[in-house]
Amino acid sequence: MSEKKKKPSLLTHLFGNRNKEIDILVEEQIQSPGRMMLENFLHNRLGMVGLIGFLAIFLFVLIAPNFVPINLGSSDATQTHVPPTNGMLRVPNEMKGKVQAIAPGPTFGVGCNTDGDVYIWGYTKITDKIDVGNIPDKVKKANIIDVAAGYDHIVALDDKNNLYVWGNTRLGQDRIPGELKSSRPSAQKKVTQIEAGYQISGALTNTGEAYFWGNGNMADIDVKKEYQGRIQKIAIATYNYILLLDDGSVVYGGLQKNNAFTRIPENLKSGVVDIAASGDTMAAVTENGKITVWGNITHKEDQVPETESKPIEIYGGRYHYTALMENGDVISWGDNEHGQSAVTANVNSGDIETVFAGFYQNYAVTKDGGVHTWGLSGHPLGTDDLGRDILTRIIHGGKTTMTVGAIAEIIAIIVGVVLGALAGYFGGTTDLLIMRVAEIIGGLPFLPFALLLSAIIGTRIDVQMRMYLIMVVLGLLSWTGICRLIRAQILAEREKEFVLAAQAMGVKEGTIIFKHILPNVLSILLVQATLGFATCMLTESTLSYLGFGITPPTPTWGNMLSGANNSIVIQQYWWRWVFPASIFGICTICINLMGDAIRDAVDPKSIGR
Amino acid sequence: MRKYIFKRILYLIVVFFIVSLLMYFLYNLIPSDPARNQLEALKSSLKPEVYQQMYADLRKQMGLDDPIIVRYARWMGLIPDLNGKFNGLLEGNFGFSEFFKKDVIDVVVEPMKTTIFINIFATIMALGITIPLGIYCAVHKGSKFDNFTQVFTIVGYSIPVYIIALIFIFLFAVILRWFPVSGMGTPGANYTGIRAMLDRLYYFALPLIVMTFGSLGGMTRYVRAAMIDALSMDHIKTARAKGVKEKTVIYSHAWRNALLPVVTLIISWFLGIFSGSVVIENTFNINGMGSLYIKGLNNHDYELALAMQMFYTVVSLVGALIMDLSYGLVDPRVHVDK
Numbered sequence: 018m019s020e021k022k023k024k025p026s027l028l029t030h031l032f033g034n035r036n037k038e039i040d041i042l043v044e045e046q047i048q049s050p051g052r053m054m055l056e057n058f059l060h061n062r063l064g065m066v067g068l069i070g071f072l073a074i075f076l077f078v079l080i081a082p083n084f085v086p087i088n089l090g091s092s093d094a095t096q097t098h099v100p101p102t103n104g105m106l107r108v109p110n111e112m113k114g115k116v117q118a119i120a121p122g123p124t125f126g127v128g129c130n131t132d133g134d135v136y137i138w139g140y141t142k143i144t145d146k147i148d149v150g151n152i153p154d155k156v157k158k159a160n161i162i163d164v165a166a167g168y169d170h171i172v173a174l175d176d177k178n179n180l181y182v183w184g185n186t187r188l189g190q191d192r193i194p195g196e197l198k199s200s201r202p203s204a205q206k207k208v209t210q211i212e213a214g215y216q217i218s219g220a221l222t223n224t225g226e227a228y229f230w231g232n233g234n235m236a237d238i239d240v241k242k243e244y245q246g247r248i249q250k251i252a253i254a255t256y257n258y259i260l261l262l263d264d265g266s267v268v269y270g271g272l273q274k275n276n277a278f279t280r281i282p283e284n285l286k287s288g289v290v291d292i293a294a295s296g297d298t299m300a301a302v303t304e305n306g307k308i309t310v311w312g313n314i315t316h317k318e319d320q321v322p323e324t325e326s327k328p329i330e331i332y333g334g335r336y337h338y339t340a341l342m343e344n345g346d347v348i349s350w351g352d353n354e355h356g357q358s359a360v361t362a363n364v365n366s367g368d369i370e371t372v373f374a375g376f377y378q379n380y381a382v383t384k385d386g387g388v389h390t391w392g393l394s395g396h397p398l399g400t401d402d403l404g405r406d407i408l409t410r411i412i413h414g415g416k417t418t419m420t421v422g423a424i425a426e427i428i429a430i431i432v433g434v435v436l437g438a439l440a441g442y443f444g445g446t447t448d449l450l451i452m453r454v455a456e457i458i459g460g461l462p463f464l465p466f467a468l469l470l471s472a473i474i475g476t477r478i479d480v481q482m483r484m485y486l487i488m489v490v491l492g493l494l495s496w497t498g499i500c501r502l503i504r505a506q507i508l509a510e511r512e513k514e515f516v517l518a519a520q521a522m523g524v525k526e527g528t529i530i531f532k533h534i535l536p537n538v539l540s541i542l543l544v545q546a547t548l549g550f551a552t553c554m555l556t557e558s559t560l561s562y563l564g565f566g567i568t569p570p571t572p573t574w575g576n577m578l579s580g581a582n583n584s585i586v587i588q589q590y591w592w593r594w595v596f597p598a599s600i601f602g603i604c605t606i607c608i609n610l611m612g613d614a615i616r617d618a619v620d621p622k623s624i625g626r
Numbered sequence: 627m628r629k630y631i632f633k634r635i636l637y638l639i640v641v642f643f644i645v646s647l648l649m650y651f652l653y654n655l656i657p658s659d660p661a662r663n664q665l666e667a668l669k670s671s672l673k674p675e676v677y678q679q680m681y682a683d684l685r686k687q688m689g690l691d692d693p694i695i696v697r698y699a700r701w702m703g704l705i706p707d708l709n710g711k712f713n714g715l716l717e718g719n720f721g722f723s724e725f726f727k728k729d730v731i732d733v734v735v736e737p738m739k740t741t742i743f744i745n746i747f748a749t750i751m752a753l754g755i756t757i758p759l760g761i762y763c764a765v766h767k768g769s770k771f772d773n774f775t776q777v778f779t780i781v782g783y784s785i786p787v788y789i790i791a792l793i794f795i796f797l798f799a800v801i802l803r804w805f806p807v808s809g810m811g812t813p814g815a816n817y818t819g820i821r822a823m824l825d826r827l828y829y830f831a832l833p834l835i836v837m838t839f840g841s842l843g844g845m846t847r848y849v850r851a852a853m854i855d856a857l858s859m860d861h862i863k864t865a866r867a868k869g870v871k872e873k874t875v876i877y878s879h880a881w882r883n884a885l886l887p888v889v890t891l892i893i894s895w896f897l898g899i900f901s902g903s904v905v906i907e908n909t910f911n912i913n914g915m916g917s918l919y920i921k922g923l924n925n926h927d928y929e930l931a932l933a934m935q936m937f938y939t940v941v942s943l944v945g946a947l948i949m950d951l952s953y954g955l956v957d958p959r960v961h962v963d964k
Binding site for chain 1: 641644645649652653655656777780781783784785786787788789791792793795796799800807808897904905908909919920923924931934935938939941942943946
């Protein structure tokens with residue numbers, strides 16, 4: 018053949034090109050039914066799209082959960098209803114090379130550069146009304162030299178010793194003590210350090226005096242008189258603070274007598290060089306480079322890694338600490354849910370000048386002014402009402418939803434095939450009995466009955482058992498269709514000669530049913546199984562949506578949507594329902610496309626229906 | 627035919643008793659003790675022995691110590707209760723709702739009206755759209771419009787109805803503000819007559835649209851498939867060969883034959899929608915049967931839930947009967963009694 022034959026590309030192979038002319042011999046070639054079905058299926062474009070889509074989602078929910086761990090019990094008040102964002106660590110270009118100070122907040126970062134300008138990045142809309150991104154005009158005009166960020170407010174200090182507070186100011190966050198107001202001529206005190214906690218703020222002056230203000234209902238913000246004038250540094254946790262005094266000792270400065278922070282370890286009576294606080298713990302570094310952590314240790318904050326160099330400065334996040342070494346290296350430890358204690362490799366080149374850490378973020382500033390960041394950069398698909406990451410829940414929810422759907426369908430297939438085969442092959446009383454049972458179960462109103470079973474049995478068992486219960490209930494309620502189908506098919510097959518031959522040869526009846534007859538029905542079963550899988554997933558998700566399926570904290574695509582049916586969530590927190598709904602919708606559409614294509618392939622008569 | 631109907635009804639009654647027995651057993655799995663509940667208030671003021679005595683008496687009085695089958699028969703109204711009267715389900719006593727502190731029958735009436743209203747309305751709307759659409763697609767099989775509808779209907783029946791509801795609320799209630807997000811009427815407004823009717827329709831519009839939309843996919847495909855089958859029959863070819871007008875061929879020759887599967891579908895779908903509207907009612911805060919059922923289950927008001935469950939069962943059983951009988955009515959070739 019002189020004509021050069023064009024080799025079919027993968028795409029034409031997959032999606033087919035039915036219009037090409039073929040040789041009469043090729044066209045009339047006899048194919049085995051299996052091969053023909055496969056070919057028919059492969060030539061169905063929609064079916065291939067469905068198959069590829071389904072496989073992609075299936076592999077995604079199968080593989081991704083291994084890489085994205087989930088903490089089922091987690092809930093984080095600082096991260097609730099955060100929209101999809103990725104910019105919590107994105108330091109503005111105007112700050113690069115001129116970093117004066119950076120203060121990480123729960124979902125935002127605030128910083129000022131050496132020119133005295135303030136920048137805020139990340140998600141700044143703390144509540145519906147409060148947006149810390151609205152920097153007051155006075156602040157914009159002033160020459161800011163230091164910033165501190167609390168949970169929902171920001172404190173800034175300018176070069177004229179003025180303090181500014183913005184954000185949530187309803188609980189006294191802006192009630193700056195009179196002693197710190199530079200408008201009073203007698204005020205000679207210059208603020209040297211500012212810090213912020215949960216609705217509280219603190220400032221240290223050059224005279225060694227500390228002042229705290231804000232919401233004192235929950236926080237211990239009074240200062241014992243005896244320490245005033247001797248204070249070197251302050252560190253604020255969520256509600257409490259500690260002080261580093263000029264004799265190198267650490268003290269609890271508040272008036273509370275007995276809490277987790279007042280029991281300061283013995284070795285911190287002298288020689289302390291730096292202190293820091295996380296959300297619920299305190300930490301101190303001594304001259305010899307030893308780090309001591311005390312308080313309510315919940316996230317391994319006390320497991321300080323061994324290092325060759327000795328730490329000289331320490332910074333606290335919400336559940337982690339970061340320390341700067343003498344040789345310019347940086348270490349982080351504690352909670353690593355958002356990667357906040359996983360120091361990136363390029364940080365440890367030994368030229369780190371200082372570190373700013375807070376909440377879940379770390380900013381390391383190099384000697385030449387570059388900024389390295391690690392920690393929580395944002396939630397790609399946002400968070401829900403308990404501050405849980407939607408993407409993580411979609412990944413794990415998909416696994417649950419698919420597992421439940423698959424196992425329920427497998428149960429339905431097993432029961433349906435066995436009973437259908439028995440009824441079809443034996444006929445008579447067996448048939449009558451099985452079909453009556455199938456009729457009763459098929460006649461039960463499905464959803465109310467499933468709701469009822471889940472409500473009655475489900476309340477008394479734990480989450481894991483409840484999941485199995487849902488699988489079994491779904492399986493046992495949805496086998497009747499398959500049973501009827503298999504019975505009808507077997508009734509037809511039973512009369513054929515090969516069964517007679519097998520019977521004449523003395524083959525056992527069980528073998529005839531399951532080895533001789535059943536393979537002939539497999540293709541139809543495959544169609545039914547595919548479509549049934551989608552139905553089971555839909556039913557499970559509907560049950561979960563109504564609150565009678567798999568209950569939180571275990572995520573499924575259904576129960577992720579169960580909190581979404583009110584206008585506030587639908588409108589303002591759209592990411593809570595759009596993403597789970599989309600992936601679930603795409604998944605079921607793909608399965609149904611695939612099922613339809615298989616049906617068309619198996620039963621050529623149905624093409625075009 | 628009459629014999630067949632009689633046989634079917636007999637069968638239906640047997641199934642009804644089997645299912646109700648099953649339900650009754652299920653509900654009795656719930657650990658609850660009405661006698662203890664009634665006496666709990668007195669417990670502290672009585673001596674332990676007196677309390678025990680009273681408790682035992684009350685249990686006996688309430689018939690709690692009898693075997694479950696006896697209690698079932700009593701609940702059903704098959705045997706007289708302890709007062710010597712037949713007072714059970716069959717006599718119209720559906721039980722007492724603990725949560726609403728009312729007889730179940732009084733609790734159920736209003737929601738049932740609502741549910742039947744929205745279901746009939748949604749059925750009419752869905753049929754009005756799907757039948758012409760299905761016929762059109764079947765007649766123009768393979769056209770662009772048909773292909774588009776095919777894909778669109780797959781999407782329609784693949785997506786669960788509550789996701790459709792969320793999307794529609796977002797589009798029509800939140801963004802366009804055409805309809806209210808949820809509820810059954812303007813709060814605080816005391817409309818009467820035509821005004822009240824319009825207000826109700828305004829609130830029911832979105833749920834009805836969602837219900838209709840949710841059923842478009844499956845039904846259109848079904849009508850189309852039935853119609854294609856009917857159009858491929860030999861007598862259609864004959865009719866066309868004779869020169870019968872295409873309209874007559876489609877609507878008279880073919881559609882009549884397609885009607886049989888469609889009627890089956892309509893009835894089963896109408897039954898399915900009764901329990902299916904649980905989701906819609908819950909999403910739109912409509913006080914219908916579905917949301918009442920959920921409320922009953924959530925508040926452990928099991929007598930209410932049991933009665934409603936029985937209602938659903940009866941509806942589906944009677945529906946199956948009607949479906950079988952309708953074969954014969956729609957298609958004279960079918961002899962159901964054979």
